[in-house]
């Protein structure tokens with residue numbers, strides 16, 4: 001276990017080196033996670049069918065909020081919220097999800 005953390009950094013560093021120009025946050029990975037974990041409650045696609053509830057904002061509606069930022073969404077997703085389950089997302093998952101949500105911004 002002692003070596004797990006340096007190992008993780010090494011792997012991430014290698015991935016960064018191998019993908020020149022790649023952003024840290026990956027909206028496509030975020031979309032895949034959203035379809036798996038969020039689509040039960042949220043309409044995750046920009047348009048089209050999905051659950052509709054006044055209590056649960058569609059991702060496109062979240063993106064339209066001019067106050068929404070990647071950091072804000074990512075932090076929200078890693079903070080316990082009353083009406084949303086704690087999905088134990090990793091930092092990377094939450095950043096990818098935030099990048100996906102903001103990619104829906106018109």
Ligand code: HEC
Nearest residue numbers: 034037038040041055056057062073076083084085087097
């Ligand atoms: C069990 C249903 C449920 C699931 C699953 C769920 N959410 Fe939510 N989510 C909610 C509800 C309800 C709210 C509104 C919370 C509130 O207003 O207090 C919300 C709010 C949010 C908000 C804040 C919206 C705003 O206006 O600030 C974001 C961002 C969000 N969800 C993203 C996600 C993501 C990403 C996932 C998947 C990883 C997810 N949610 C999974 C029910 C859910």
